[in-house]
Amino acid sequence: MTEKYKIYLPEEVRTRLLNDAELFEFAKKDGSVNLNAFLKELLVNYFDEYLERKDQLRENILGSLAGFPSVTKRDASAIADKLLLAYAKNQELGAERDCAITLTVSGRSLDVMRSIENNLLRDVSLSQYVNDLFNSYLSIARNQRERIIFRETYDELITAMQRKRVVTFTSTSAPDLVFSVRPYVIAASKEEQCNYLLCTDRNGSFTRTFRISRIRSLFVTSDIFTPDAKTLQDLKELAIQHPQSASKNVEAKVLLTDRGIQRFHVIVKNRPEVLRREGNTLYFNWPRYQLEEYFSRFGKDAVILSPQECLDGMISFYENAVKAYKKENAAQKKNRSDT
16 A cells, blocks of 8 residues: 655755765666655654654653752653654744655555554644654764664674674675675765775675665575684774775875865865875875775876876876767767758
């Protein structure tokens, strides 16, 4: 059975939820963001935690009111309920700034919506209640939100690590491949605020890293592996620095213009850590591909001088970009001349 609910949300809340849905790769067949599928997962995976958070907030309010001898337990309970009600109602902005979404639910997400309708709408509308739930979710750090949305995947990986079991899965970044790995560590990146599984291939020969939200069809096998102490230590160190990249570090030297230095301070996402600085020359000990990806955003304002493999990689990157622009420019000129 499927039911539809019209929910009114502040535009800011809708935008932030849409951003999470896009980051966590909830997509329709045409490639557009599937906000409805994302919200269904949010309802199912966060509802119980949301109720626990509300109960804890109520207990905190009651604990604070207990410090006033003149306030009876009955009055304290009534005050706590009033405060929670006022907070929920204040989550909605003025009607002129609201937007409406149609939430289509079925299965477990329908059970959650019916539970809200039948048991929890005391003096608040359905939209007000759902708004409060969404705002509670958005108040949590993004890496924790990812763990909520992909709770089943995260819990199964934790179980596999504890039991030292090999796991298999596919990934949205390579949907045609089936990966078989030894799971060691789950860590969150500071910049992206996403969670990554740090692991080795099935034989323990080389390290890999996968973003939790990109893992699909996870299966915990019956195959047991013996964790290698050095590999575990290496992956723990990797988890602290850059869990989103499993490649080995290289000693790199980068020359920046004055504008490049300014941009280095501004562009913080996946920014490598500086070992030392000599004028406008920065030195790094960081994964090659992460260095190239980061400094590719700088154009002429950053040149990776060494190692040679990075220099060659950047030259190839910009040469291919120039070829693509020239090809497109020639095509547009031809179209204009034909017309």
